[in-house]
Amino acid sequence: DVKVTQSSRYLVKRTGEKVFLECVQDMDHENMFWYRQDPGLGLRLIYFSYDVKMKEKGDIPEGYSVSREKKERFSLILESASTNQTSMYLCASSLIDRDNSPLHFGNGTRLTVT
Amino acid sequence: TQLLEQSPQFLSIQEGENLTVYCNSSSVFSSLQWYRQEPGEGPVLLVTVVTGGEVKKLKRLTFQFGDARKDSSLHITAAQPGDTGLYLCAGNSGGSNYKLTFGKGTLLTVNP
Secondary structure, eight states, rough: OEEEEEOOSSSEEEOOOEEEEEEEEESSSSEEEEEEEEETTTTEEEEEEEEETTEEEOSSOEEEEEEEEEEEEEEEEEOOOOOOOOEEEEEEEEOSSSSOOOOOEEEOOOEEEE | OOOOOOOEEEEEEEEEEEEEEEOOOOOOEEEEEEEEEEEEHHHEEEEEOOOOEEEETTTTTEEEOOOOOEEEEOOOOOOOOOOOOEEEEEEESSSSSGEEEEEEOOOEEEEE
């Protein structure tokens, strides 16, 4: 069974802090994703990665960066947290570009920026 | 930007009732996935539909992909409290799961 683990369930940070959200998957998946989920807006893709050190911007990359130094780990970085980045963050992984491979999600990190 | 409209946004029903959730777009998708998200957890895949007109059944859940591959529906028969959750549809436009477009979801509550 695929397991996607997000390091924190809840985080509270102050405006301006640098924030790291960590995600690890144990099934050797090539693709990894970061989404944010907000009421009324659904899931929006921030960044994805299809290989180590490779990354592509999603729909809302502004204010975020990512790092993928190892295949199993994908980090989301908020360089200077702002209150509008308060949200639920979901990490996901999948097999490489195989037709209709499902996304396997972690249980989310609820980030509050005060 | 491709959009997927889900309806209704909220649905509260009694145990034993039937319901249908809709996922509509003006765009064609190569496939469409349905996920369910329970409180405090990430979404979990229920089914993928690929062929226009395809119908798939998962116990009391029936999924249909429109003939033109622009829309899909999820029908639940005799809903149970365990069906409570957020149902999300996600359309794949480019044959790659980088390009999944998610609907905003239908929050279903089934009351005992």
